[in-house]
Amino acid sequence: xxxxxxxxxxxxxxxxxxxxxxxxxxxxxxxxxxxxxxxxxxxxxxxxxxxxxxxxxxxxxxxxxxxxxxxxxxxxxxxxxxxxxxxxxxxxxxxxxxxxxxxxxxxxxxxxxxxxxxxxxxxxxxxxxxxxxxxxxxxxxxxxxxxxxxxxxxxxxxxxxxxxxxxxxxxxxxxxxxxxxxxxxxxxxxxxxxxxxxx
Amino acid sequence: xxxxxxxxxxxxxxxxxxxxxxxxxxxxxxxxxxxxxxxxxxxxxxxxxxxxxxxxxxxxxxxxxxxxxxxxxxxxxxxxxxxxxxxxxxxxxxxxxxxxxxxxxxxxxxxxxxxxxxxxxxxxxxxxxxxxxxxxxxxxxxxxxxxxxxxxxxxxxxxxxxxxxxxxxxxxxxxxxxxxxxxxxxxxxxxxxxxxxxx
Numbered sequence: 001x002x003x004x005x006x007x008x009x010x011x012x013x014x015x016x017x018x019x020x021x022x023x024x025x026x027x028x029x030x031x032x033x034x035x036x037x038x039x040x041x042x043x044x045x046x047x048x049x050x051x052x053x054x055x056x057x058x059x060x061x062x063x064x065x066x067x068x069x070x071x072x073x074x075x076x077x078x079x080x081x082x083x084x085x086x087x088x089x090x091x092x093x094x095x096x097x098x099x100x101x102x103x104x105x106x107x108x109x110x111x112x113x114x115x116x117x118x119x120x121x122x123x124x125x126x127x128x129x130x131x132x133x134x135x136x137x138x139x140x141x142x143x144x145x146x147x148x149x150x151x152x153x154x155x156x157x158x159x160x161x162x163x164x165x166x167x168x169x170x171x172x173x174x175x176x177x178x179x180x181x182x183x184x185x186x187x188x189x190x191x192x193x194x195x196x197x198x199x
Numbered sequence: 200x201x202x203x204x205x206x207x208x209x210x211x212x213x214x215x216x217x218x219x220x221x222x223x224x225x226x227x228x229x230x231x232x233x234x235x236x237x238x239x240x241x242x243x244x245x246x247x248x249x250x251x252x253x254x255x256x257x258x259x260x261x262x263x264x265x266x267x268x269x270x271x272x273x274x275x276x277x278x279x280x281x282x283x284x285x286x287x288x289x290x291x292x293x294x295x296x297x298x299x300x301x302x303x304x305x306x307x308x309x310x311x312x313x314x315x316x317x318x319x320x321x322x323x324x325x326x327x328x329x330x331x332x333x334x335x336x337x338x339x340x341x342x343x344x345x346x347x348x349x350x351x352x353x354x355x356x357x358x359x360x361x362x363x364x365x366x367x368x369x370x371x372x373x374x375x376x377x378x379x380x381x382x383x384x385x386x387x388x389x390x391x392x393x394x395x396x397x398x
Contacts (some may be wrong), residue, residue: 093264138248
């Protein structure tokens with residue numbers, strides 16, 4: 001059975017949980033406590049030298065890392081991955097945007113607040129992330145003024161990738177109040193078949 | 200003709216230049232001076248709301264952003280993209296590693312030094328990037344102990360993606376002296392057909 005090492009409160013890990021549920025693949029979840037260093041143990045680094053969750057082990061023993069690459073793997077030949085050169089490029093454009101311009105601002109802020117307590121030592125860092133995180137949300141909002149989903153007018157792995165940390169952005173100190181387009185999209189994602197909430 | 204808005208000294212833009220040269224596609228290069236705000240002008244933001252280079256315009260007018268998604272697009276049906284589910288996932292794993300764990304440390308350090316002058320106001324930021332950038336280089340070195348290329352034992356878009364900033368890592372304050380595996384891989388990339396140096 002497929003095995004996942006992760007933390008269900010991590011958006012990057014939740015992406016994996018969501019696609020496995022939505023594609024009907026059985027899996028075993030092994031909780032990793034990043035705060036106690038479990039993702040930096042020798043055993044873990046042997047699986048992923050980058051020391052990051054999630055990590056997936058396939059039935060043949062192969063190991064996968066990088067949440068959005070894992071989404072690509074499990075969306076193979078499913079409706080979650082629109083096919084064709086243009087659609088593939090658009091999916092990746094949004095997923096690289098997520099990892100470069102969205103996650104390092106919104107997820108990192110949430111991590112400092114939710115995992116690290118958000119004390120005064122994080123104030124300067126959090127303040128610096130605010131305009132960058134809102135800039136990423138502005139880009140999503142602009143897109144959702146004209147589209148229901150990110151790529152191909154249907155639910156895909158790009159939506160899973162961006163949903164993961166957008167739907168908990170308020171835990172990172174980002175208000176979604178001024179983003180009606182994002183809010184409606186979040187509702188559309190949560191209404192998908194076999195959706196499960198982060199828990 | 201394909202049009203590229205970019206800066207040849209930017210590794211992310213150089214990736215695009217390299218794949219266009221290596222796949223024999225004609226293109227017109229429009230220099231963007233990020234230091235004078237050209238990537239933040241209204242005209243530029245209309246092309247890429249994220250305000251980042253490179254941006255590519257195809258003959259049909261379609262616009263592409265995100266360097267690694269652009270690599271994906273131009274490697275379509277070429278030897279630069281090993282095919283199949285496992286190879287595709289491996290390519291993406293390395294490219295997401297590049298954008299999340301390598302570029303924000305090595306390229307950002309290089310930007311602060313090369314573009315911003317690297318004055319004392321950057322000292323703390325540069326110091327913080329040192330261990331993270333070396334951690335990324337350690338992961339590459341470990342890989343090259345057993346492999347000549349990143350994916351499928353042949354030159355691919357994953358090599359282009361990682362080469363772009365690795366080969367100028369010293370401009371970011373990262374010594375490659377203790378990385379013989381990386382150095383040999385850099386030589387292998389530079390020996391590829393239709394390779395052009397960053398210039």
